[in-house]
Amino acid sequence: MNLALWLRFARRDLRSGLQGFWIFFTCLALGTATIALIGALAASVERGLNEQGQPLLGGDVEFSLIHREADEKERAYIESKGQVSTVGTLRAMAVAGENTTLAEVKAVDAAYPLYGALILEGGVSPAGQLDAENGSYGVLVDPLLLGRLGLKTGEKVKLGDIELEVRGVIASEPDRISSGIVLGPRLLINRKALRATGLVQPGSLITWGYRVKLPGNPDIADARAVVNDTRRDFPNAGWRLRASDNAASGAERFVERLAYFLTLVGLTSLIVGGAGIANAVSAFVARKGDSIATLKCLGAPSSDVFGIYLTEILLVALLAIAAGLVVGVVTPPIAYAALSGILPLPLTPRIEWVPLAVAAALGFLVTIAFAVWPLARTRQVPASALFRSRIASADGWPRPIDITVIALAFLIIAAIIFASFDDKRITAYYLGGLAASFCGAAWTGMVHRCACRAPPQTPGRDCALCAVEHLSPRFSGNFRDPGARPRPHLVRDPCADGPHNLRRAALRHT
Known part of the structure; x- marks a missing residue:
């Protein structure tokens, strides 16, 4: 070598x-x-x-409840862990004149967002945009909602029992993808406006999320420790617990x-x-x-x-x-x-x-x-x-x-x-399929070689060659006997029988 x-x-x-x-x-x-x-x-x-888990989740830890809010004991426990931001999400119909559309409603408090930043189009500050002014609460909307309802900034959209004034258009929402499946454009209001809509009723399909910002400089281990402690202290609370490393699991x-x-x-x-x-x-x-x-x-x-x-x-x-x-x-x-x-x-x-x-x-x-x-x-x-x-x-x-x-x-x-x-099961199926494909190709080549080497009068030879040519067209170039020398063929000369036969042959081939 x-x-x-x-x-x-x-x-x-x-x-x-x-x-x-x-x-x-x-x-x-x-x-x-x-x-x-x-x-x-x-x-x-x-x-x-993983690196942006806190902005995506909206906190270090999230406590989620469906149909109900946390009771006093649960709320006190959550607040003992750090700064809390409460968010309520549900789906409702937004109405503007004769136009209606399904909207993803999110009700937030003054602490939202704990991590990241809510950015509005035009550089408008979101501070105070959701408060009540002149008898109407404010609402921040997704650009898609404006197109569906034919609205502009400053006009009003009806949600439940009240009308909300559109005060800004959302350009970036930090915790957008943590909400899971989204069926409509975002409509952001505050919690007081949500109460006034009349949409919060017993049995309403509303999810309450309590996002917690842990004190100091927490890491994933601290967030997981809070999750484990909560599961131990409240085994029957019925809430869903997520740490920042599982912000957007879907x-x-x-x-x-x-x-x-x-x-x-x-x-x-x-x-x-x-x-x-x-x-x-x-x-x-x-x-x-x-x-x-x-x-x-x-x-x-x-x-x-x-x-x-x-x-x-x-x-x-x-x-x-x-x-x-x-x-x-x-x-x-x-x-x-x-x-x-x-x-x-x-x-x-x-x-x-x-x-x-x-x-x-x-x-x-x-x-x-x-x-x-x-x-x-x-x-x-x-x-x-x-x-x-x-x-x-x-x-x-x-x-x-x-x-x-x-x-x-x-x-x-x-x-x-x-x-x-x-996923070892699907991977095993994939490898098995590859192996079967190679075995099938090898078997086809073996049949082709055996059929080509067999004498022409061998029963089934032509059928085998036709089947192989149909399965693998690459064998069709030298179909009957690959590598063989050209075989001589006798061709009758039409001129041998005179000019009349020559003319008849020419007419037959035109």
């Missing part, structure tokens, strides 16, 4: 460029870029959800599930691209037949010939993997700049080393798994056969060591995929 020799020959051969490697390069770069990009974006969103699950399936799509594209890699390497070996034969005639052992061209292929693979990783590094900041004002999900773009490492490892292993086989088959072919490669292709099975390397590469790929996801 002479790695320096392999590298020197590979570098010299690559001086002519990537001619013949573009399919190989494209398949590998696209698959690697897809996995790196999806992993980087998902990690950025998850980090953003959004986090959605992002995780979306990233999971998109990553599987990326893996599929990478592995399917492995077929393109194998075809590109096979074409490369066929194109380099004269060079391989020359090296062998000059005394180069098969191991060195194999090592030289494997090194060349790995160098191209490194370029393709690097191109894919660059996409995974560059795209998240661009996505953050383009989508920060559109998506409600927080993005914290950084270089995500784990997704990049996984993408690079999978790209390298796929290259090994699909490139070693066509390269290894040249080991068993003598130089004289390579000189006749244009009429007799190299055939045969690789050596056991090469098959072991290929199998080991596939096993490591499966292990990385299985270890990268929490």
